Amino acid sequence: MKAAVYSKNGGPEVFSYTEVADPKPGSNQVLIKVEVISIEGGDLSNRLLSAPPTSNYIVGYAASGEIIEIGADVSGFQVGQKVITFSWAGSHAELRAVDAASTYAIPEGMDPQLAIAAFIGVGTAALAIHLSAIQPGQRVLVSGATGGVGNAVVQLLVNDGIEVIATGRSANTLRSLDEFGVWKTVVSGETPIHEQVKKIDEHGVDVFIDTVGMEVLVDGMKAVKNGGKVVLIAGRAGEGNFIDPLYILSHRLTVIGCLLGAVMQEPFVGDLLHKSLRWVAEGKVEVPIHKVFKLADAESAHREAEKSGKFGRILMVP
Numbered sequence: 001m002k003a004a005v006y007s008k009n010g011g012p013e014v015f016s017y018t019e020v021a022d023p024k025p026g027s028n029q030v031l032i033k034v035e036v037i038s039i040e041g042g043d044l045s046n047r048l049l050s051a052p053p054t055s056n057y058i059v060g061y062a063a064s065g066e067i068i069e070i071g072a073d074v075s076g077f078q079v080g081q082k083v084i085t086f087s088w089a090g091s092h093a094e095l096r097a098v099d100a101a102s103t104y105a106i107p108e109g110m111d112p113q114l115a116i117a118a119f120i121g122v123g124t125a126a127l128a129i130h131l132s133a134i135q136p137g138q139r140v141l142v143s144g145a146t147g148g149v150g151n152a153v154v155q156l157l158v159n160d161g162i163e164v165i166a167t168g169r170s171a172n173t174l175r176s177l178d179e180f181g182v183w184k185t186v187v188s189g190e191t192p193i194h195e196q197v198k199k200i201d202e203h204g205v206d207v208f209i210d211t212v213g214m215e216v217l218v219d220g221m222k223a224v225k226n227g228g229k230v231v232l233i234a235g236r237a238g239e240g241n242f243i244d245p246l247y248i249l250s251h252r253l254t255v256i257g258c259l260l261g262a263v264m265q266e267p268f269v270g271d272l273l274h275k276s277l278r279w280v281a282e283g284k285v286e287v288p289i290h291k292v293f294k295l296a297d298a299e300s301a302h303r304e305a306e307k308s309g310k311f312g313r314i315l316m317v318p
């Protein structure tokens with residue numbers, strides 16, 4: 001099969017599109033012919049920051065496609081079925097072997113491009129909101145609010161009647177959130193996020209859901225009122241941007257780690273993922289798609305995905 005691979009982490013230029021061995025499904029796995037790949041924020045961080053465990057490494061969490069082979073111990077799936085798949089690696093390829101437990105039927109009639117674009121972002125957003133147990137009347141700050149996860153968090157909260165302050169680097173892109181009913185927007189960069197939030201509400205927000213990490217996490221935490229919650233989704237540390245335990249202690253903050261991939265095989269989370277896909281299929285959550293690239297041009301696709309000011313998922317097709 002052909003795949004976009006790299007042997008050294010770095011910028012999008014590390015990709016080469018080349019012939020590699022076909023994957024063989026294990027007894028608990030299915031083999032899919034990949035039809036659509038969603039470039040997730042985590043794919044960008046993995047490519048940039050993590051040394052690949054093998055040469056010709058195939059990055060990527062999310063791909064949809066058609067099942068072409070089924071492992072001996074798998075039940076509940078058929079050859080020819082269209083599915084969404086998650087794994088810690090391997091989406092940037094023509095074929096993908098994945099655990100059946102991380103494989104999900106695409107809801108009847110749902111566009112497979114929309115399904116894969118939505119899957120991780122909306123699922124993660126739903127899990128983060130569940131974990132944060134936000135109460136009616138509370139206010140929430142969301143960082144990376146124009147990204148795949150952040151935009152879904154914003155929409156789900158607004159649907160629940162929660163007042164959301166959305167932050168991002170581009171004023172222009174943040175304006176796209178108006179149509180989703182975001183309460184306030186705050187552009188990060190020149191003035192610290194927490195100072196801008198405190199101008200809106202001097203007490204700060206009840207919950208901060210962070211999908212960026214680094215300096216945005218450290219800054220946004222200071223916008224949370226005493227006794228409030230910080231939900232970590234990105235988990236990226238930046239040089240010199242570490243969370244101060246004394247700050248957490250003195251402000252009595254609750255810090256919650258939300259990692260979808262680690263719990264997605266739990267029945268409750270599986271239900272949440274199915275529910276999230278239904279919300280998208282029914283139009284209760286919109287998932288914008290920015291652009292579709294060829295897998296052969298993974299370098300340009302990743303370059304585009306890294307740009308600030310874009311709005312919506314970047315997809316690739318083999």
Ligand SMILES: NC(=O)c1ccc[n+]([C@@H]2O[C@H](COP(=O)([O-])OP(=O)(O)OC[C@H]3O[C@@H](n4cnc5c(N)ncnc54)[C@H](OP(=O)(O)O)[C@@H]3O)[C@@H](O)[C@H]2O)c1
Pocket residue numbers: 040041042043045120121124143144145146147148149150168169170173188211212216232233234235236258259260261305307308309310
């Ligand atoms: N914990 C989990 O289960 C889980 C699941 C999915 C994703 N994630 C993580 O969540 C993060 C977001 O994923 P995603 O798929 O939503 O990514 P995405 O679609 O690429 O969006 C990330 C957003 O963050 C903003 N951003 C990026 N770099 C920034 C920086 N240096 N400073 C300020 N803002 C920045 C960008 O918005 P602007 O250009 O508007 O600034 C971008 O739209 C990633 O780190 C990913 O690994 C975690």
